[in-house]
Amino acid sequence: MASKKAAQESLTLSSVLDLNEASVLHGKLTELRGRNLKIDASQVERLGAQCVQIIVAAARAWQADKKAFVVEKSSDAFEKTLQLIGLDPNQLTAKEN
Amino acid sequence: MDMNEIKEIFFQECEEQLAELESGLLKLNDGDRDPETVNAVFRAVHSIKGGAGAFGLDDLVAFAHVFETTLDCVRSNRLEPTQDVLKVMLKSADVLADLTNAARDGGYVDEARSRSLVKELEALANGEVPAPAAKASDPVLAPAAPAPTDDGGFQPIPFSFDSFDEGEAAEDGQTYEISFRPRRELYTKGNEAALLLRDLSRIGEMSINCDAGSLPEFDKMDPEEAYFGWTIQLTTAKSEDDIRAVFEFAEWDCDLEIKAQEASATDDELPMIPVPFDLAALDEGDAASEAAPPANAAASEVVAAAETATSVSKMAAAAARVEKKEAAAASASATAAAQNAAAAAAAGQTIRVDLDRVDRLINLVGELVINQAMLSQSVIENDTTGTSSINMGLEELQQLTREIQDSVMAIRAQPVKPVFQRMSRIVREVADMVGKSIRLVTEGENTEVDKTVIDKLAEPLTHMIRNAVDHGIETPEKREAAGKDPEGTIKLTAKHRSGRIVIELVDDGAGINRERVRQKAIDNDLIAADANLTDEEIDNLIFAPGFSTADKISDISGRGVGMDVVKRSIQALGGRISISSRPGHGSTFTMSLPLTLAVLDGMVVTVAGQTLVVPLTAIVETLQPEASSIHSFGANQRLISIRNSFCPLVDVGRILNFRSSQANPVEGVALLVESEGGGQRALMVDAIQGQRQVVIKSLEANYTHVPGIAAATILGDGRVALILDVDAVVAASRGQSLKPEMSLAATG
Amino acid sequence: MKKKVLTVDDSRTIRNMLLVTLNNAGFETVQAEDGVEGLEVLEDANPDVIVTDINMPRLDGFGFIEGVRRNEKYRAVPILVLTTESDADKKNRARQAGATGWIVKPFDPAKLIDAIERVTA
Numbered sequence: 030m031a032s033k034k035a036a037q038e039s040l041t042l043s044s045v046l047d048l049n050e051a052s053v054l055h056g057k058l059t060e061l062r063g064r065n066l067k068i069d070a071s072q073v074e075r076l077g078a079q080c081v082q083i084i085v086a087a088a089r090a091w092q093a094d095k096k097a098f099v100v101e102k103s104s105d106a107f108e109k110t111l112q113l114i115g116l117d118p119n120q121l122t123a124k125e126n
Numbered sequence: 127m128d129m130n131e132i133k134e135i136f137f138q139e140c141e142e143q144l145a146e147l148e149s150g151l152l153k154l155n156d157g158d159r160d161p162e163t164v165n166a167v168f169r170a171v172h173s174i175k176g177g178a179g180a181f182g183l184d185d186l187v188a189f190a191h192v193f194e195t196t197l198d199c200v201r202s203n204r205l206e207p208t209q210d211v212l213k214v215m216l217k218s219a220d221v222l223a224d225l226t227n228a229a230r231d232g233g234y235v236d237e238a239r240s241r242s243l244v245k246e247l248e249a250l251a252n253g254e255v256p257a258p259a260a261k262a263s264d265p266v267l268a269p270a271a272p273a274p275t276d277d278g279g280f281q282p283i284p285f286s287f288d289s290f291d292e293g294e295a296a297e298d299g300q301t302y303e304i305s306f307r308p309r310r311e312l313y314t315k316g317n318e319a320a321l322l323l324r325d326l327s328r329i330g331e332m333s334i335n336c337d338a339g340s341l342p343e344f345d346k347m348d349p350e351e352a353y354f355g356w357t358i359q360l361t362t363a364k365s366e367d368d369i370r371a372v373f374e375f376a377e378w379d380c381d382l383e384i385k386a387q388e389a390s391a392t393d394d395e396l397p398m399i400p401v402p403f404d405l406a407a408l409d410e411g412d413a414a415s416e417a418a419p420p421a422n423a424a425a426s427e428v429v430a431a432a433e434t435a436t437s438v439s440k441m442a443a444a445a446a447r448v449e450k451k452e453a454a455a456a457s458a459s460a461t462a463a464a465q466n467a468a469a470a471a472a473a474g475q476t477i478r479v480d481l482d483r484v485d486r487l488i489n490l491v492g493e494l495v496i497n498q499a500m501l502s503q504s505v506i507e508n509d510t511t512g513t514s515s516i517n518m519g520l521e522e523l524q525q526l527t528r529e530i531q532d533s534v535m536a537i538r539a540q541p542v543k544p545v546f547q548r549m550s551r552i553v554r555e556v557a558d559m560v561g562k563s564i565r566l567v568t569e570g571e572n573t574e575v576d577k578t579v580i581d582k583l584a585e586p587l588t589h590m591i592r593n594a595v596d597h598g599i600e601t602p603e604k605r606e607a608a609g610k611d612p613e614g615t616i617k618l619t620a621k622h623r624s625g626r627i628v629i630e631l632v633d634d635g636a637g638i639n640r641e642r643v644r645q646k647a648i649d650n651d652l653i654a655a656d657a658n659l660t661d662e663e664i665d666n667l668i669f670a671p672g673f674s675t676a677d678k679i680s681d682i683s684g685r686g687v688g689m690d691v692v693k694r695s696i697q698a699l700g701g702r703i704s705i706s707s708r709p710g711h712g713s714t715f716t717m718s719l720p721l722t723l724a725v726l727d728g729m730v731v732t733v734a735g736q737t738l739v740v741p742l743t744a745i746v747e748t749l750q751p752e753a754s755s756i757h758s759f760g761a762n763q764r765l766i767s768i769r770n771s772f773c774p775l776v777d778v779g780r781i782l783n784f785r786s787s788q789a790n791p792v793e794g795v796a797l798l799v800e801s802e803g804g805g806q807r808a809l810m811v812d813a814i815q816g817q818r819q820v821v822i823k824s825l826e827a828n829y830t831h832v833p834g835i836a837a838a839t840i841l842g843d844g845r846v847a848l849i850l851d852v853d854a855v856v857a858a859s860r861g862q863s864l865k866p867e868m869s870l871a872a873t874g
Numbered sequence: 875m876k877k878k879v880l881t882v883d884d885s886r887t888i889r890n891m892l893l894v895t896l897n898n899a900g901f902e903t904v905q906a907e908d909g910v911e912g913l914e915v916l917e918d919a920n921p922d923v924i925v926t927d928i929n930m931p932r933l934d935g936f937g938f939i940e941g942v943r944r945n946e947k948y949r950a951v952p953i954l955v956l957t958t959e960s961d962a963d964k965k966n967r968a969r970q971a972g973a974t975g976w977i978v979k980p981f982d983p984a985k986l987i988d989a990i991e992r993v994t995a
Binding site: 047048051052054055058059062076077078079081082083085086087089090110113114115116120 | 308313314316318319320323324327334335336338341342343344345347349350351352353354356
């Protein structure tokens with residue numbers, strides 16, 4: 030969820046990131062666009078490819094915006110799925126500059 | 127619950143499905159064309175097949191399959207359910223029932239019959255009109271033969287992806303290049319690319335390349351669209367089919383290409399060298415990317431860092447271990463809550479209860495009724511005013527007790543439908559054997575009666591139906607000659623009447639041939655040659671022991687078992703049977719049975735200081751004999767004249783040896799009873815105490831059989847009272863000794 | 875956490891087999907007897923995966939699957955079709971209705987569990 034500081038927002042991902050959650054996640058990220066963002070993925074139990082698509086697209090968007098996009102904490106399930114899908118965590122990262 | 131219990135449930139369910147099947151087919155036979163009727167019929171067979179398959183009952187599966195295929199033709203309007211078609215189907219339903227029984231406890235199956243029906247069913251499914259000599263393909267149903275495999279209709283499709291005993295073609299495994307690109311539909315149908323990749327990783331060494339090239343800009347993307355695609359290199363000992371099996375559920379909704387790679391990969395292959403994957407590396411942020419090989423420039427030109435190759439086989443193995451552990455832990459902690467939830471969901475509107483439990487409950491309620499009556503009695507004795515609050519409370523208790531008793535009895539009550547349905551099969555089979563055309567019409571199938579009564583009703587009813595088909599209904603030729611419909615009708619009805627169930631069996635046959643019955647009775651020394659009998663008495667002779675109307679004993683209803691046995695079975699249930707017949711128009715058998723065998727409406731009487739209960743159903747009327755109506759006859763026989771006819775007077779006290787000399791009839795009461803053979807007797811008792819419902823207690827179970835006594839009960843004052851076996855007493859009065867086997871069946 | 879399975883089948887035999895198999899494998903099981911009941915209990919059951927028969931009274935498997943897919947909350951739940959029908963026609967219809975996968979009866983417990991594992995995380 031979005032929180033306090035304008036400069037540094039954080040978003041905690043839902044535990045189930047399935048088809049149903051895709052639009053929700055996209056909506057949340059859209060709201061946080063243009064701000065440095067820390068992602069907490071430590072609660073994620075299930076991660077579907079569609080939500081990964083959104084996160085990857087978001088990382089690229091933040092990169093283009095020159096805003097930070099960092100997955101700060103992540104669960105085993107989150108990391109496992111990224112591995113299976115053939116992505117490395119760098120692809121989910123954008124640097125502020 | 128174990129598999130044996132489930133199997134038992136399966137067979138119970140089969141019975142219900144078979145009943146459903148038959149009643150549906152009969153409805154269709156009567157011209158019902160409701161699609162739901164056809165569906166129900168189809169479902170019944172389908173359901174039997176499904177369960178049978180689960181238990182490996184191949185014969186049953188094979189037959190059900192053929193049957194189902196033909197029913198499917200009817201369901202999809204490719205086959206018109208004509209009378210001829212339905213005839214085949216009804217027979218098939220019978221065979222299905224036989225096969226079910228055979229699977230259950232090794233009952234008899236007419237294999238030739240089932241084989242020929244398989245042919246007929248297949249012919250129907252192939253659009254051939256039913257004919258006696260239907261062109262047949264090879265018999266599908268060979269005993270113990272494996273299910274036919276040609277159509278695959280009920281063959282399990284193997285999709286196992288971890289059967290290690292096959293596909294070990296290559297020692298070192300073969301490397302496949304798999305291109306997998308899901309479409310949106312894959313996700314909307316509940317499949318998930320990540321899971322498919324997980325499963326793929328489990329069957330071999332995998333390196334994967336995610337193609338994110340078509341991923342649009344963040345604000346232009348559709349969150350539910352499928353953008354990612356993958357190229358996978360998989361080295362596995364499994365075959366290509368095994369790999370495809372992973373995508374079994376998804377292959378329609380994705381582009382999938384699987385190519386076996388040459389043993390020596392050429393240099394210009396994509397640089398996707400499997401890199402051993404280290405789980406620990408994951409914990410160190412970007413370690414994985416460092417381990418990844420340099421991205422191929424051509425492939426990654428669209429977006430930088432959109433591709434990565436990672437070997438995930440080790441990780442997958444680790445993941446699998448974790449999941450196994452979780453699963454084991456989960457199964458170990460199967461909680462009561464889950465079971466309760468499941469049980470609650472499974473319960474629905476009915477529950478199945480072991481009959482023993484119900485009987486125990488009924489027994490206890492019986493005790494409660496007795497106890498309550500005893501309590502009432504002692505309160506009344508100590509409270510002459512009858513106004514105390516205890517008394518009022520007791521009345522309520524009495525009311526409640528009665529309601530509980532009724533409700534508990536209702537648990538055992540079941541509709542007569544299953545028994546009635548069995549009869550239609552018997553009519554079909556026997557009619558076929560004797561070359562008659564007969565329709566069975568049933569009415570009041572939902573009339574409920576105690577389960578014990580239902581169970582015990584089947585046999586006598588079967589016998590009567592066979593008789594009606596074999597002897598009652600004439601041949602089509604005879605019927606036509608007599609100006610009747612060549613198709614005979616047997617009507618079976620059930621209804622409740624004054625606290626009893628009345629079952630009527632009406633045929634529109636020739637009726638009782640009284641001349642022949644009479645002659646037969648004379649030949650068998652049942653009556654004197656010059657006996658003057660009413661039509662009714664002649665008709666009732668067919669119930670006399672050892673009487674058989676058929677000139678020659680036929681296979682169908684003969685076997686030396688006569689209507690006397692039927693009558694005895696009905697009487698053993700506390701019931702009565704009678705016949706009325708109109709020559710040329712048919713016969714009507716009427717059976718009246720108690721709704722339950724646990725309680726009985728009785729008249730409580732005193733005989734030589736003893737309290738006895740006489741079943742109310744046996745009593746026609748009670749009367750106070752006058753001296754002028756008593757006539758001596760022979761040595762010590764007496765008759766009583768009732769409305770100008772004479773009826774033998776039987777002193778119950780004398781018969782039961784309660785007293786040595788005959789009581790004076792004028793000082794007692796005569797109970798006019800109807801007994802075996804339709805004859806009436808006047809039973810002499812000393813006094814009538816009243817009428818009441820009593821709980822039957824079996825003497826056999828608690829003591830030993832007493833001749834002339836059917837059972838016992840406990841009265842309100844705690845005294846044990848014996849329930850009179852009226853027929854045994856009447857028989858004894860004829861000079862026959864009291865036979866031990868004459869008894870009311872009693873529960874408890 | 876235990877995975878929750880909703881089974882929908884009109885056959886008491888199959889229901890019991892499913893119950894035993896799933897409980898033994900450590901799943902939590904909720905059962906319905908036909909499509910109508912299946913949709914009724916859906917919310918309360920909140921299943922991770924659904925196993926359904928095709929031929930059922932009141933509402934068949936096709937109708938049930940469509941009903942689940944129309945439900946905002948459960949449209950993504952994997953649905954396995956449990957049926958003796960293995961012909962392409964039935965399978966296709968089930969897929970069009972939104973089925974995730976299928977298990978061909980007679981199922982053996984391992985196959986059932988396998989299929990469930992395949993479509994669930």
